[in-house]
């Protein structure tokens with residue numbers, strides 16, 4: 308347990324992490340004060356800081372995914388432009404643009420909610436791989452035949468490992484924070 312407090316914005320009495328409001332005057336903590344308290348908690352716990360750093364830096368994986376999906380969509384547009392009338396072309400191209408937009412949104416969201424954004428991105432990425440496989444099971448085995456296919460598989464696997472590690476770090480940071488702070492603060 309770490310005892311951490313900041314002065315109440317109203318009366319100056321110490322307000323701790325476990326206090327939903329100031330005990331002296333009843334004033335609710337402002338979001339800025341909550342953030343200040345959380346930063347103090349991080350400063351007091353090197354383990355928490357290290358885990359949070361890992362989660363924060365992992366948010367760039369979401370940007371990489373957004374760029375990758377946008378890149379694939381552009382390749383579809385440029386290379387398959389002559390078959391643009393095929394229905395699957397629209398699904399593939401605009402589907403990839405849509406996923407790029409979603410990953411970009413998660414990247415932005417991760418500034419405030421890194422753990423949740425990474426968990427959502429991991430879930431979506433897994434789902435997309437599963438859909439890919441269900442839609443074309445032979446495709447997975449065919450990708451072992453070419454260097455490009457093996458490269459793509461390796462990149463996807465690498466992304467999966469990095470996302471999983473980030474999600475685990477986010478979960479551990481959450482658990483550690485809970486062990487440092489009594490539950491009352493979390494019920495807010």
Ligand SMILES: [Zn+2]
Pocket residue numbers: 315316317318319320329330331332333334
């Ligand atoms: Zn007060």
